[in-house]
Amino acid sequence: MDVNLARTFLMVTETGSFIHAARKMNLTQSTVSARIKGLEDQLGKPLFARSKAGAELTAAGEQFQKHALALVRIWQRAQLEVGISDQHSDHLAVGAPSMFWDALLLDWFASLRADTPQIALSASTGLSTALMQRLLEGTLDLAVLYRPRQPRGLMIEHLFDEEIVLVTSVLTPQRRHASDYLFIDWGPDFQQDHAAAFPERANPAISLDLGSMALDYMLANPCSGYFPARLVRPHIAAGRLRLTKRARKFTYPVYAVYPEARNEEAYEPILDSLRQFVTKHT
Known part of the structure; x- marks a missing residue:
């Protein structure tokens, strides 16, 4: 699927209007309408209920929204990792609620950067449910959370209290x-x-x-x-x-959450670094 279709869908969802979405994306309204029509044809379901007041998601549209977000995030991650491939051997994306970045994870990032300068790092903050979803999508490599649920495919490891x-x-x-x-x-x-x-x-x-x-x-x-x-x-x-x-x-209790299917050789030094850091600083 063309990622531009997913981006256009998300913009219409955000603005609630084909006209406003077209303005924000610097496109014509007919282009936005054609993209949404093409997307609906591919999925076989109407995604928006159109009216003079604007556009509202249908039940199918609400279901597709999380997948559209995942498509855009995965594409953005692919662009990032391809772009840095000539300067860095790998990329680590870490997510956590904002409270864990202050006086803990940002300091760990600095330590990790000093020890492994060949790895590019990116940080995200958000609610636990959103971060867990991103782990499942593959757009996060590691999350630090309070009491996470354990869906299939993810490992949960106690870090500290x-x-x-x-x-x-x-x-x-x-x-x-x-x-x-x-x-x-x-x-x-x-x-x-x-x-x-x-x-x-x-x-x-x-x-x-x-x-x-x-x-x-x-x-x-x-x-x-x-x-x-x-x-x-x-x-x-x-x-x-x-x-x-x-x-x-x-x-x-605070936990590290990461994929069950992972490159052990690449992950273990990073996990060891996190374990040692929180032991020393909590």
């Missing part, structure tokens, strides 16, 4: 107000455990779905909240944050 602790930027012990509490979203498991442990904090004054970026807010404002211990450890040592004693802690 993430401890999430309560810290405060109020450096002298004093009575805290509910308005000082900062809720940071560390994923569905934490949301569920936090709600069970602190029902009185069901509606916090400040809630941030920003992961590790919320640390900047805490360092600039007097408040308290839960953070992974590895993120706040340097700030506690420097006296910028204080660990709240006797507060409940939450612990979640």
Whole structure:
């Protein structure tokens, strides 16, 4: 299948309009319509319900959307790897939620780059479900995730246990107000455990779905909240944050996920490097 057909389909899906898709892609509307018609002919199903209001995905279109994304990603990866083949012997694509890049995986990337300069590296962030899908597609080589499910074809290996602790930027012990509490979203498991442990904090004054970026807010404002211990450890040592004693802690296992069918000779040094790095830095 021509990857341009998949790209055009995704643009119509994004904009909800053949006209807007044509403008964004710098094409004529008739070209966009012809591409979608050709795609529908190949698949034998209508992908969009057309109306004066625009274009909405049909049930078949919703099913095809994930495959179109996979086609485009695989093509982009092929272009990247062919393009770098004269400078690098291999390419490693790693995905993880944003919280794992700060104070961990970016530092591992630097170490891996120093040890194996012949390998090109790329990093992605996203939700666990999307990263797992990309592993199955073959557009990611490795992911680091909390409690992933294990679909056929993927290996899951425990790396370390993430401890999430309560810290405060109020450096002298004093009575805290509910308005000082900062809720940071560390994923569905934490949301569920936090709600069970602190029902009185069901509606916090400040809630941030920003992961590790919320640390900047805490360092600039007097408040308290839960953070992974590895993120706040340097700030506690420097006296910028204080660990709240006797507060409940939450612990979640972290796993490396990678294809079951893989080149052992190429993968094992990379996995060993990751294992050694997290052992030393967590």
